[in-house]
Amino acid sequence: MTVTPGTQTTCSVKNPYAAAAPTDPAQPDPEELMSRDQIESLQFERLKWTLHYAYENVAAYRELYDEAGVHPGDFKDLDDLKIFPYTDKEFLRKAYPFKGFATPMSEIRRIHASSGTTGQPTVVAYTENDLQTWGTLVARCFRFSGIKPGDKVHNAYGYGLFTGGLGAHYGAERLGCAVIPMSGGQTEKQVQLIRDFEPQAILSTPTYLLTIADGFRHLGVDPKKTSLRTAVLGAEPWTEEMRREIETTFGTLSACDIYGLSEVMGPGVAGESGEAKDGSHIWEDHFRPEIIDPFDDSIMGMGQPGELVFTALTKEALPIIRYRTHDLTRLLPGTERPGHRRMGKITGRSDDMIILRGVNLFPTQVEELALQQPELSPHFALEITRPNRMDEMKVRIERREEFTIDQAEEAAKKLQHDIKSKIGSSCRIEVLDPDVLPRSVGKIRRIYDYRNRPKGNE
Missing domain, CATH: 3.30.300.30 (ANL, C-terminal domain)
Known part of the structure; x- marks a missing residue:
């Protein structure tokens, strides 16, 4: 059976799992504080919905599962996720531009795309519920890292088709912050605005934050004298040595990681505690992670290094199931949020090795x-x-x-x-x-x- 892209077939019930806007942005979301058993119970219900939803509304998933001889009805417990095939960028590129969408275009509220520098761009989309979930999870990351409602936030992530700029922007607004939408580049202007507007927080890639520090020095200004107190950094792998370099350069600045990728949602899939700084907790009320051996695709155990795979549990516009990120890391037990597992620092990408x-x-x-x-x-x-x-x-x-x-x-x-x-x-x-x-x-x-x-x- 073929389906016109963007139309639905038998799964007409919309997603019942979109994240609600926080009633008090300064306090943890209820799902953040769930136990591991509660999280896995939630994951099972949401996975069951996601598998049926993708199969019934996206022809590419139906063809993939039919060819593999599996059906959403085969999903009886969380371990059964492993019987469903992996997906990757090539799976999405074959659906270019809009064949991977599960909703009519009339329900799409935003479209982003990858740069396409290594091939056909991957296109991602968001419904109103998707955008609400995205903003809520980014806000959760920022609060977890130490940004507070009322802070001024200097956003130096790039705006445009890249999900970083707008994803961070709306998350900071959802948290109750005043956002300075600077975007990337124009380093002298970045320095001027940080000096003039005195933001408490900055969002950027770690290497670009060092470029901004160079901009301060070129003007004869010590980066330690800025108003910045919190940096939430992502979009590229960085090490603990880089964290120490950044925090030493800016003095009282606290630098935390944020993780995401466009295909899974954008920034906000995982965030790091500003107190513990022990790796990013994955928000498992919305994402189910796995670690696999990048060479033989076998599933790795807790603490074993491998390639990160994600299944999104609540997405409407673009379902993502067992998506190979090519990011290399490991899963660890949760600490500050015990119900949500952590991911270690990204050590690289299997395709960049x-x-x-x-x-x-x-x-x-x-x-x-x-x-x-x-x-x-x-x-x-x-x-x-x-x-x-x-x-x-x-x-x-x-x-x-x-x-x-x-x-x-x-x-x-x-x-x-x-x-x-x-x-x-x-x-x-x-x-x-x-x-x-x-x-x-x-x-x-x-x-x-x-x-x-x-x-x-x-």
């Missing part, structure tokens, strides 16, 4: 080691080449202004040794003067892979 002479390497590993050398800055890039049929890596990294080139070169020798002994890869280190590398205004680009360049472009 560098394989260098048989050794698997991620940029976050280099970041972790580089920031242990006081003479070297967090601004670096990895260049991969194959000049003589053998892969070679060069780390281009800036020195800090307060150190000489000779001091930085000595630190680079230590970094080179650490990369070889702790990661297992040989490399060359090129020390650069400050402000040579391009600065991030959104997601940072760390890897420049030139191994497959056409001849003549070396």
